[in-house]
Amino acid sequence: MSQQLASSDSTTREKREKLVEVRDLKTYYGDSGMFGGPPVKAVDGVSFNVFRGETLGLVGESGCGKTTLGRTLLQLEDATGGEVRYDGTDITELNSDQLYEWRRNAQMVFQDPDSSLNDRMTVGEIIREPLDVYEWETPADRRDRVRELLETVGLRPEHYFRYPHQFSGGQRQRIGIARTLALEPDFMVLDEPVSALDVSVQAEIINLLEDLQEEFGLTYLFIAHDLSVVRHICDRVAVMYLGNIMEIGPTEELFTDPANPYTHSLLSAIPAPDPTDTAERITLHGTPPNPRYPPSGCPFNTRCPARIRPPEYEHLDDEVWQGINTLRDVLLERKRADRSIRERIRERLGRQTRFATVEETYDELFGGLQIPANAESSIEQIVEHASNNDEEAALDVLTEEFGSICESEKPEYHTVSETGRKSFCHRHDGEHRQPSQVLEERY
């Protein structure tokens, strides 16, 4: 599946040289026995290429794994599985000496210039540090190099002896960029490099990054949550959700004609700087699930506005569906809460009478709605289990009755355009209607 995703990536882009090849990469946290429980699956099997000289955007909400993925590509985090081939070498296999040498090629720019710059060092020392560490040329050469770098990023040579706190946020980000450029890397991971900056300053840094890319032939992985910035600077974009890439392809195409339901939702949520914009908004319900307990099947299924419904319920009222979805959230939430020790103690002390509130929730969700008999009896069953504090059983009935392939099977990557754009969704399998059709109808 991941092989297939990566290979068609390259057939459409044959002319271009792959700089980074990522295959089925996984980064899990905390799977030591300490706390018991399953690991956090921050990155859960992603595959893609980064081509030399391009800017690949990595977008998604907090907790989707984009930062972890960026850090894993630079081996600042250990991969749990999979490969990261950089110019053909799998860097997840390098020993520490080899990694040290390799890191000259690949650098990271962080979101918060403040915390990444040591305030006790002068700007010159900060930028020179990597040169010193790698014993680059002679000390005199290093000083010259720093002056040159200051100029490259739009600072002045006399800034050499100043301290970071004497600079504005935008200038501090320039210092950070100068430092990453010191060893002439080929590949840079930019983690939210402009998110902490004001719009007008942000624009300057974006322009600078574009100039540098052109001048030095840099390859960028640009991690951001601000989609308008991404649209401006990136050649291609990967949209992440809960450790998975949901869609990946050329930027303009992905923005104007998104294929995956999650991309649709994300784009629709951004308020346009245009008060006359009346586009119907898709408002997602709930929050992304805890990556420690991702849902089975498609990672987006708990919030997906285009989720495939079982045929017998295809025409169930949207409000009833909303009620069912919320009920599921509540049950999942309770199941999760169950795991907390505090909760268990409180329960034992009898301070939590959860019995009544399930019924309240039921009234809140379905009160006044017309529910067809077959659905109603299932919902009642669910509520009954929930009242007995058996969320597990309640969820089983819910999935059995109202679930579909979205819950039972992980989707595959489907090619959705001639450029080789990929979307991770069952709706492209030819047996279901396309996401855009469904969303049009439901919203």
Place this chain on the structure above:
Amino acid sequence: MSMETVGQDSDTDETPLIDVRNLQTAFFTEKETIRAVDGVSMDIDSGETVGVVGESGSGKSVTARSIMGLVEAPGKVLEGSSIRFHQLETVRDYADRFSGHTVDLTELRGEHDPQELLGRIQTEVTAETFGRERRDEITLTDILAAGFGDEMGITDEDDCVFVTERNGDSPQDITAGFIEVTRLDGERQRQMRGGRIGMVFQDPLTSLNPVFTVGNQIKEALNLHRDLSGEEATREAVELLEAVGIPDAGRRVNEYPHQFSGGMRQRAVIAMALACEPELLICDEPTTALDVTIQAQILELLAQIQEERDIGIMFITHDMGVIAEVSDKVNVMYAGEVIEQADVYSLFENPKHPYTRGLLRSIPGTQSGERLETIEGNVPTPTESASDCRFAPRCPEAFDACEVVHPSHVEVGEEGDDHTAACLLYPEEMPETRRVNVHREATSDDRRGDSA
């Protein structure tokens, strides 16, 4: 909402819910005085959302904190500032409970002549100080609300209820008036902040106490502002959580803030603010720390609450997209001043101030590949009162006069548009010298003030 009345001395020409006039908030440090908010005027009606947009250092958050009485030493709201809360019911209630802090202007008007009082004011004042265009428009109310009555022995420092119209002697007979928010203190402040004026900050954790359950915190607010307790308060707390879209509220009311996700916490804070049934909600970057899909939920919630409860909302953000979505009217702030004010459509369609234009153009737009426009330089920290245009060092259209004349707000839109900008390029149809004179004159009655 208060009734629209025409006062004998035009005190009450129009009555919005809250009327901010010439707000000045400064921070006094050993080295310098930072004029974080420097002469801001705006008003908000019930049921209306007024956006305040600006970059960091623009003074937008200090404006909000000034309205909420949250400015702490070394900061201070300066004399001459006036924030009038006009909601009639509240005015009657305050006049009733705090009669010792009530000033009856219907009586005082017979005793004092505003023009004569103006001459006795020690500091330099102009028509602009009172948010007026001409000196002879300044009323007794303006002078007293701005705090100048204290030094002349007409008002006491802790007077805060101003009655401008009444039909009889009882508080219920008051037909117009306001509470001067800048003069609130102690219990009167507590009743206003978190009672009549609710607030939602960027970080919900600043409003939530980690050691109490969400329910207990809402109940505390209910107890303080609505006198509810016990069962009744619990039921209301659950209802409020439901109203802000927290599912399974009956259970979650017993949970602690850390058990809520970021978006849910912000909902809980909104529920807490609503517990007091406020007339005005001040939202300071309430969605900035949230993901876009969660932001969309919160914006939807705020719109729904506003519609149901007809509250006025002041919405502060740096995000032009959010401003476009939520606002009816917009104030653009720069270096402590509002530099452009318009309804949301005119502002985005027809931005007039060079700063607003630059700001809109520097947003990475819908077109890709092109170079982004930038505004060179940084937002300055205002330390002196302005004798120039504070944007001049960065303005692509600056000319000589911009460095010596402080622009005042002039009409820049169609007749009756209420679209104003503080820039020497306007009024557009006038030649440069006359234009500049219009602005010079607006501030020049300083001198007349001295000789009066």
